[in-house]
Amino acid sequence: MNTPLKLSLYGLGLAAVFAASLGAGHLAGPGSAADNPPPASPAHGGHTATPAAPQAAEVPGGLQIAQDGYRLQPLTAALSAQSPATLRFSVLGPDGKAVTGYTPTHDKDLHLIVVRRDLTGFQHVHPTLGPDGVWQIDVKAPAAGQYRLFADFQPAGRNGPLTLGVDLPAAGDYQPQPLPAAARTATIDGYTVTLDGDLVPGTSSKLTLTVAKDGVPATDLQPYLAAYGHLVALRDGDLAYLHVHPDGTPGDGRTAxxxxxxxxxxxxxxxxxxxxxxxxxxGVVRTAAFTALAGQPAASDSPAPVPSAPAPRPSHGHEGGH
Ligand SMILES: [Cu+2]
Structure with a gap:
């Protein structure tokens, strides 16, 4: 028996346990049932249970090496901080074989993001797929440390993209960097990029990034990956990989x-x-990086009153302003 099949059987066992705990919650009280509605067809015997995963709260992408039957399989044990080295990996499908058919998203069959776990050294590259389902590309880690690799792809026949993640080390003396403070501007090679808009947890937040070169607004950006920009958002602390959708595409008649x-x-x-x-x-692709805080007042915004009350006082009525 091959490993993916064992894993999926194990997954069925977990699903059954999960369904059982949902049932217990249902008995315990209606409130918990409303928070976690039971699966459409309650488990009744195990062998007839559907293999569909329980629809718990949606887990962000990139946190798992395997999901929905697909598995990211590194064929290279480490990155090199000394010189470019060939990185090889496959995506194994539900049948345990390397996937060779992909549906392009953002112009590519697979997007590979490489970033150190302290969120430095970001690279967004596009490996080459061999007929055997092995992806490869030459990569150099900018410095030693533990790196997170994200493969963002859509297997042919699957409805929707998938992002799987795996860690690979680059040997050497790791000097972790603190996360830069939240900022509204980033500079790179004489370009200044300004961020407008705020991240609001649980909703679709509109972000506008404005590009200027030497202080002059850039009005002749070039299409890159079927858009005028490609944005990747990673959560500090666990590197959850978040979906970001560009608004408009080059040539649609409304996107400048x-x-x-x-x-x-x-x-x-x-x-x-x-x-x-x-x-x-x-003719050059550049990357501008920002730290943004979700669910908190923007750093550059002024004196909006901060609702946090540091010193809870005994509740004996308001004294009025003085
Ligand atoms: Cu890409």
């Missing part, structure tokens, strides 16, 4: 080639996120 690039981002929780914008201008 800059200076504004509009995205809709959904973040699942309050906290810090690192945003990486890839944009292309004058």
């Amino acid at each position: 080639p800059g200076p504004h690039i509009v995205f809709h981002a959904e973040v699942p929780s309050a906290g810090a996120y690192r945003l990486f914008l890839d944009f292309q201008h004058a």
Whole structure:
């Protein structure tokens, strides 16, 4: 018996346990049942249970090496911080074989994000697929440390994309960097990118990124990955990989080639996120990175009263303002 089949059987066992606990919650009280509605067909015997995963709260992408029967299989044990080295990996499908058929998303069959776990050293690259289902690309880690790799892809025949993640080390002396403070601007190679909009947990948040070169708004951005920009958002602390959708595409008659690039981002929780914008201008793709805080007042916004009350006082009535 091969490993994926064993794993899926194990998954069925977990699903049955999960269904059982849902049933217990249902008996315990109506409130918990409303929070976690039971599966459409309650378990009744196990062998007839459907293999569909329970619809719990949606888990962000990139946190798992395997999901929905697909598995990210590294064929390289480590990255090198000394020189570019060939990274090889496969995506194994539900049948345990390397997937060879993909549906392009954002112009590519697979997007590979490589970033150190402290959110530095971001790279967004596009490996080459061999006929055997092995992806490969030469990668150099900018410095030693533990790296997170995200494969963002859509297998042919699957409805919707999938992001799987795996860690690979780059040997050497790891000097972790603190997360930069939240900021509204980022600079790269003479470009200044300004971030407008706020991340609000649990909703689709509109973000507008404005690109200027030497202070002049860039109105001739070039299409890159079927958009004028590509935005990746990673949650600080666990590197959850969040879906970000560009608003408009080049040539749709309403989307200008800059200076504004509009995205809709959904973040699942309050906290810090690192945003990486890839944009292309004058034939070169560059990356601007921001730290953004979800669910908190924006750093550059002024004196909006902060609702946190540091010193809870005994409740004996208001004394009026003085
Ligand atoms: Cu890509």
